[in-house]
Amino acid sequence: MSMFGDGLDQAVQKSFTRPAPKSADRQMRYLVKQLKGTRAVAELLGISQRQVERYVAGRAKKPRPELAARMEREVKARWQPQIRAKARQKAATTGGIVIDTRARIGYTAPIGSTDEDRLRHLTVALPPQYAARLFDAQDQGVTDQRLQEIAAEALKEVYFQDDGRRAGQLEEVRFTDIEHLEFDL
Numbered sequence: 001m002s003m004f005g006d007g008l009d010q011a012v013q014k015s016f017t018r019p020a021p022k023s024a025d026r027q028m029r030y031l032v033k034q035l036k037g038t039r040a041v042a043e044l045l046g047i048s049q050r051q052v053e054r055y056v057a058g059r060a061k062k063p064r065p066e067l068a069a070r071m072e073r074e075v076k077a078r079w080q081p082q083i084r085a086k087a088r089q090k091a092a093t094t095g096g097i098v099i100d101t102r103a104r105i106g107y108t109a110p111i112g113s114t115d116e117d118r119l120r121h122l123t124v125a126l127p128p129q130y131a132a133r134l135f136d137a138q139d140q141g142v143t144d145q146r147l148q149e150i151a152a153e154a155l156k157e158v159y160f161q162d163d164g165r166r167a168g169q170l171e172e173v174r175f176t177d178i179e180h181l182e183f184d185l
Helices: 003-013 024-035 038-045 049-057 065-078 081-095 128-139 144-160
Strands: 097-108 118-126 172-184
Touching: 003 065, 003 081, 003 128, 003 144, 003 172, 024 038, 024 049, 024 065, 038 049, 038 065, 081 128, 097 128, 097 144, 118 144, 118 172, 128 144, 144 172
Parallel strands: none
Antiparallel strands: 097 118, 097 172
8 A cells, every 4th residue: 555645646636626436337437438448447457358348337236345446546546637637736836735644753863852753743734846746756656665755855844944944954854653644735
């Protein structure tokens, strides 16, 4: 599971103007239309082409939980691409992104400061350049670990160093044991 990647996707999905299809047959028809055929959908979902056709025809109604989750994820990943692009563009150029997290956060700092990792709940508005870096990295298919490093860097500069007004000697922020993570545009 990709906590950071999924969190970014969910933030963008909040900007949808219409709900994505919910029923299995409507989701399957949407995927067939997007991928231009039942074979491509079958390969994507790891099921038989006949099973795809049964859902499209409405003869199959209740997918197994793991298939239902895969179908929903694939539909949402393709739903309203222009709205998705516009929301990401706005966040990356003017709006920024808000990170809300409860995690163990500590930092490497000069001797004598309290750099102990501790559980913190932070809600921080990050400027557009960090939204752009997160989305660009996600588009390049980087690991969730790399997205976490970018978020930690952003928290270091925006929250701990207050854009250069304090904690100038701070070297690295550690961001571990994440209990809660949510992004908002």
